[in-house]
Amino acid sequence: MPGSEEPERSGGLPALAEAAAKAHAALDPAHWDFFAGGAGEERTLRANEDAFACRRLVPRVLREVGEPDLAVDLLGEPLSMPVLIAPTAFHRLAHPGGEAATAVAAAAAATVMVVSMAATQPVEEIAATGAALWFQLYPQPDREFSDAVVRRAEAAGCRALVVTVDSPVFGRRERDRRNGFLDLPPGLACENMRDGTGRVRDVVMDPALGWAQVDRLRAVTGLPILLKGVLHPADARLAVEHGADALIVSNHGGRQLDGAVSTLDALPAVAAAVGGxxxxxVDGGIRRGSDVAIALALGASAVLVGRPVVWGLAAGGTDGVRAVLEALRADLRDVLTLAGAPRPGALTPDMVA
Known part of the structure; x- marks a missing residue:
């Protein structure tokens, strides 16, 4: 039956598992499947979590850790912890408060929210919450419209541009096909896709997307540019050559190429190719503080979480998202203390087996 899948395979933290269960009960089954599902047989979706389950922390002892300091600085953005909110579409499907409700929780947690181009509220409305925002972009074949979206996000106060590069076409999402979920319900729209006439354009994937578009964006905006969806170390090296300011190791939450490598498995080689x-x-499959710590030890500067935030939003609006973020913060603090790491940067590859 549509929507009959278990809320979470591995459960994660109790707070996250509880949010997932409440979201599963509250959401329309087709909407649950949209958020929870992946491409194809969902092998990559499962692999993202499984990769963390296969790793073990090797703690250091007698390190005088005291109270760990979780704060990090990322592209000039001071964050209270190395956990950001990943771009996810259609928040008003999960809760009437939509992306603005999520942003309020991000501001309370002193972290960054990456706003999806496919948000169901305009970026200006989300920015009015005062949250630190980055903006996610699918470069559109209509380059002038794409440039206009970037300029709009910049004018709204977004502090970086996250360019999704792993989506030349839409992934084959079997749950959505089975449910006939092809469009948003009446009254909802991708508000950042409105053009100068007020018409909402479709988000169009571009099979001709190449490095020239990355170069073009550099000429369009002065914002830092992150490339999201890099898994191969050769592409990581090219990204540095083309002036990317940061990379996000991502397989789109298992929603694009089914059978792609898990993000955690790809992370060490990408980090090595970048060489600091x-x-x-990195994003994908992060459900506990230990997952965050493992990713940091293997070369990540920070992680992004997507589905757990949506579960929190569906379960309790802003308060639900805040509960998810604070559960991850508390768990990460305990993990760092027990692992012998006074701060995120003290985690090293030899502390993971």
Missing amino acids: RIPVL
Whole structure:
């Protein structure tokens, strides 16, 4: 039956598992499947979590850790912890408060929210919450419209541009096909896709997307540019050559190429290829503080979480998102203390087996 899948395979933290269960009960089954599902047989979706389950922390002892300091600085952005909110579409499907409700929780947690181009509220309305925002972009075949979206996000106060590069076409999402979920319900729209006439354009994937578009964006905006969706170390090296300010190791939450490598498995080689020249972030399958710590130890500067935030939003609006973020913060603090790491940067590859 649509929507009958278990809320979370591995459960994660109790607070996250509880949020997932409440979201599963509250959401329309087709909307649950949209948020929870992946592409194809969902092998990559499962692999993202499984990769963390296969790793073990090797703690250091007698390190005089005291109270760990979770704060990090990322592209000039001071964050209270190395956990950001990943771009996810259609927040008003999960809760009437939509992306603005999520942003209020991000501001309370002193972290960054990456606003999806496919948000159901305009970026200006989300920015009015005072949250630190980055903006996610699917470069559109209509380059002038794409440039206009970037300028709009910049004018709204977004502090970086996250360019999704792993989506030349839409992934084959079987749950959505089965449910006939092809469009938003009446009254909802991708508000950042409105053009100068007020018409809402479709988000169009561009199979001709190449490095020239990355170069073009550099000429369009002065914002830092992060490339999201890098898994191969050769592409990481090219990204540095083309002036990317940071990378996000991502397989789109298992929603694009089914059978792609898990993000955690790809992370060490990408980090090695970058060699510390720019920050490397990672998303996909992060459900506990230990997952965050493992990713940091293997080369990530920070992580992004997507589905757990949506579960929190569906379960309790702003308060639900805040509960998810604070559960991750508390768990990460305990993990760092027990692992012998006074701060995120003290985690090293030899502390993971």
